[in-house]
Every structure is written in C-alpha cells, then in structure tokens.
Amino acid sequence: EVQLVESGGGSVQPGGSLRLSCAASGFTFSSYWMHWVRQAPGKGLVWVSRINSDGSTTGYPDSVKGRFTISRDNAKNTLYLQMNSLRAEDTAVYYCARESKSGSDSDYWGQGTLVSVSS
Amino acid sequence: QSVLTQPPSVSAAPGQKVTISCSGSSSNIGSNYVSWYQQLPGTAPKLIIYDNYKRPSGIPDRFSGSKSGTSATLGITGLQTGDEADYYCGTWDSSLGAVLFGGGTKLTVL
Numbered sequence: 538e539v540q541l542v543e544s545g546g547g548s549v550q551p552g553g554s555l556r557l558s559c560a561a562s563g564f565t566f567s568s569y570w571m572h573w574v575r576q577a578p579g580k581g582l583v584w585v586s587r588i589n590s591d592g593s594t595t596g597y598p599d600s601v602k603g604r605f606t607i608s609r610d611n612a613k614n615t616l617y618l619q620m621n622s623l624r625a626e627d628t629a630v631y632y633c634a635r636e637s638k639s640g641s642d643s644d645y646w647g648q649g650t651l652v653s654v655s656s
Numbered sequence: 657q658s659v660l661t662q663p664p665s666v667s668a669a670p671g672q673k674v675t676i677s678c679s680g681s682s683s684n685i686g687s688n689y690v691s692w693y694q695q696l697p698g699t700a701p702k703l704i705i706y707d708n709y710k711r712p713s714g715i716p717d718r719f720s721g722s723k724s725g726t727s728a729t730l731g732i733t734g735l736q737t738g739d740e741a742d743y744y745c746g747t748w749d750s751s752l753g754a755v756l757f758g759g760g761t762k763l764t765v766l
Binding site: 587596598648 | 658691
C-alpha cells in the first residue's frame with residue numbers, strides 16, 4: 538500500500554524557517570517524481586515544488602522560488618521541503634504527492650502537515 | 657485568481673447529473689493532459705480522473721472526464737450525498753513551467 542506521511546509542520550514567526558519531511562512507503566520511491574502542494578485555510582490547491590526521481594531537477598513557482606528548496610534522500614525514502622524567509626501568506630496545509638508514471642497527475646497524496654506563520 | 661477557471665459552486669439533487677468546467681489556455685489545457693481531484697471535507701485530495709478521461713482503479717464509472725480545446729469537463733452521474741466535496745482540475749503549463757490547479761468547485765448534493 539502506498540503511504541506518504543508528512544511531518545515537521547508547526548508555528549513559526551515571519552522570517553523564520555521550517556523543514557518539512559515526507560516519509561514514503563509501499564512503492565519504489567527512487568523511481569518517482571515527487572511534489573509539494575499547499576492549501577491555505579479555506580482556499581484552493583497551489584503547487585509549491587517538484588523534484589525528479591534522482592533529485593537532479595527541481596521546479597518552483599515564482600511565489601516560493603529562492604525561499605523554498607525541495608530535496609530527497611532516496612536511501613531513506615524521504616522527501617523534504619526547506620522553507621526559509623517564511624511569510625504570513627505561506628500559512629497552509631502542505632501535502633506531499635507522488636507524480637504518476639504518466640507524468641500528468643499526482644496519484645497519491647499524504648494527509649498534510651499544517652504550517653502557521655504569524656507573530 | 658487561478659489561471660484555470662472553475663465555477664465556485666454547483667449543486668444538484670441526488671440521482672441527478674452535474675458537470676464541472678475547467679477553462680484554461682493553449683499553454684496549459686490546450687497542450688497537456690488534465691486531471692481531476694476530489695477533496696472530501698477535512699481530507700487530502702484524491703485523484704479521480706487522469707489523462708483527460710481515464711479513471712484510476714476503484715473510481716466508479718459515474719465519474720467521467722473530457723477535454724475539448726482549452727477546456728475540460730468533469731461529469732458525475734447518479735449523484736450521492738457522499739459526492740459532496742470540492743473538485744479541482746489540474747494540468748501542466750508549458751509556458752510557465754508550472755503545475756496549475758483550478759480554483760476549485762464545491763459540489764452540493766441537495
């Protein structure tokens with residue numbers, strides 16, 4: 538059974554940093570691209586970042602580029618999101634998601650971890 | 657506001673059919689596959705349609721997807737109260753180099 542379990546969320550002050558983790562199991566983690574997607578309270582889904590299977594290629598929207606860094610440890614079956622210079626508008630539930638082999642969708646999602654940025 | 661446009665809400669009675677539209681442009685829907693996600697209250701999104709019209713294993717055939725030009729549509733027939741959820745379309749934008757999601761549509765089964 539495919540499982541994705543996020544952790545590392547919490548409360549942080551504006552300008553602070555946080556690192557999220559996503560532990561993967563039930564599939565060959567090193568064979569799949571992975572994504573982070575966030576959802577602000579009461580709002581829609583917003584893509585945050587993606588990484589290819591060996592970690593050599595990453596992508597970000599302009600809203601987080603230069604502040605967030607996605608990475609992975611295939612030996613530990615774990616995906617990470619390092620978030621720096623956090624802003625109030627980064628407050629959201631952060632989901633990790635597996636990109637399907639077709640490359641056009643995310644076929645499995647974790648349960649999410651809440652990040653709250655406030656003073 | 658999202659690059660992909662969805663109606664904020666739709667509603668229909670149990671047993672009826674509903675459609676949810678997702679409008680984009682040539683750089684996203686017009687040139688890439690569309691997927692649809694169902695998000696039940698308080699839960700993570702779940703893939704229900706991929707590659708425009710395909711259903712993952714376990715998704716009933718009451719759910720269907722289609723695409724024409726720069727728009728996509730999710731259809732749900734035989735509505736059940738358990739279908740009440742937020743539905744999101746998603747695709748890749750070749751110009752932005754980004755994954756896009758629609759703003760979401762809240763389905764109410766009256």
